Amino acid sequence: MKKDIILCGVGGQGILSIATIIGEASTEAGLYLKQAEVHGMSQRGGDVQSNLRLSTDPIWSDLIPLGETNVIISMEPMEALRYLPYLSKQGTIVTSSKPFVNIPNYPEESELMAELDSMPSVVKLDIESVAKDAGNARGANMVLLGMAAPYIEILSVEQLRKAISVIFARKGEAVVEANLKAFDCGVAASQA
């Protein structure tokens, strides 16, 4: 089995933490993994993305070819649309529904949402509100990971939960619990 995932958002939204957790879970599960990140200039309020490739067999390219992405996981709705040419025909978009507007020419929100909704498989949610309601305002990225978890398939929800515990362990039990709670809210929302 092979799963190609694009993680995306705006610089500073915490997509690399999601990548780290999926990376940890994949390593623990003995999967092959390649994860191409963007560092440097584009981190400052610009669009950022990471290509994550998980497989039971060796992986060649660090980059995902056009039309072969199984899941786009996005912290921002317009950023989810940026990678449409990379999405496979049966692919799923899991995204925050709340625009992050830091440019003057951001598209009309209703049209943006309509275009997203026109895609065959979309899961979207106001992850910031869900995180806030769960008492972890900074945990929006964990809510998003939870939403995406059922679509990652090559890793189980339980394997991802365990990776969250490992990654946040050095920050203390309270931080681990808060992030797990945010993650669980995302899983529940996705399956609702």
Add this chain to the structure above:
Amino acid sequence: MTKKLLLGDEAIALGAIHAGLSGVYAYPGTPSTEITEFIQGNALAKERGIHSHWSTNEKTAMEAALGMSYAGKRALVCMKHVGMNVCADAFINSAITGVNGGLIVLAADDPSMHSSQNEQDSRFYGKFAMIPVFEPSNQQEAYDMMSTAFDLSEKLKEPVLMRIVTRLAHSRAAVEVKEPKKENNFCPATDNAHWVLLPGNAKRNYNDLIGKQGAMQEASEQSAYNKLESRVDGKKLGVIACGIGYNYVREAIGDSMNVLKVSQYPLPAKAIEQLATMSDALLVVEDGQPVVEEDVKALLGKGYTVKGRLTGDLPRTGELTPDSVGAALGKESSIAYSTAKNLAGRPPQLCQGCGHRDVYGALREIIDEYPDARVFGDIGCYTLGALPPFKALASCVDMGASITMAKGAADAGLRPAIAVIGDSTFTHSGMTGLLDAINENSSITVIISDNLTTGMTGGQDSAGTNKYEAICLGLGMNPDHLHVVTPLPKNIPAIAQLIRDEIAYEGVSVIIPRRECIQTAARHARERKSAAK
């Protein structure tokens, strides 16, 4: 056997430490920065006291690394591709002196210019200096090659160039790591004739270098990293796949073609001739410029078809992708959805609250008031001042060019000529230009926007922190025209007034707006908080 999930940069760093590295020398530059940062944070490197302090620029780094090699130790010098231009004098001449301890020069190229101003291919520098070049195809090779490259460097007594690209530098994969080797013993060189490049010595050394070319060629022909993979019969298209290009080829065609994987140079000419005999044409897949394509054409002669970037079978510019390589190899794209309609570009921008913003707030006023004013920019976060809402910059060329271009334009009569340069860029390559301007009393206004760090690459130490006034005075600045201000929104009118006053002065003025980078300030606050716990 231990497996670690590592960035390409980290694999190089750990590979170097485990190969017995004694010192890394570098100036931060995307996509090479993480190599030195990894060594700075590595426990074994700390225990061994491996040198990892940042250098002021790539030339000082290269020379210090050569000095460590002179003393018998293994040294690594890292930079982004354009850093090779800065250290080129030392780099080329290190091939003439040769080395004592192993010396690896690592250049991280940036095809597609994700964070750079050009796509120059460092493999040209390897040819230019006539030394071996390694180009890993993946993270594991990046790790393994460090040991091989140090060994080869010591065997040939020559520096070795390691060339990577952004997609390897910043991509993670599992790497099997080995037991660390010991460092070399301290053992300074004694053969002065080799190290003193007076013409008489240099001529002899140059002949030595030419004499070693056969051994370098043989090392490439025998290298485990160069491999002719013969899989199919019948004369069809054969592929020469260099560095990470190999991965895109395998992604596209699996086992269905004959492929020569190239990760060590000089080019393995025998293997190329063998592949050519087996094939009816060759496709060269290489990230960066068509270095190999040109050489293969020359090797095989006019009658043989060699395809690549020069022939348009692959794009002439930009990094390779699995899609461009797949198309060149006849793979059908599985693209299902076209580009979205509701999409806008989201360029990077200066952080909210950043001091550079307030500097540009003041400069914008000046530009609006003086239609002939030109602001010559430089390399750093503050290059973003070229974009809206500021649109303040007339130029951005290379490290340090703001001051010297302003000087040249002022020499030609341009007024007001303003330079904007960051603190780290100033010590990297701005100081000498300022000395030129001071010596000629050029009519320029220099703004050293000091955020106490090397911001764009993630907040590394800046060589001149707390020394800028002293440096300027030492270079001969008139103290009456040297000012330090605090860039805050409330101070914009006062800063603009100061710039007005100084551009009226026919001579060199330096204004230093100083406020810590908000990213490093936040990080330092977190560190203080956790230290207090």
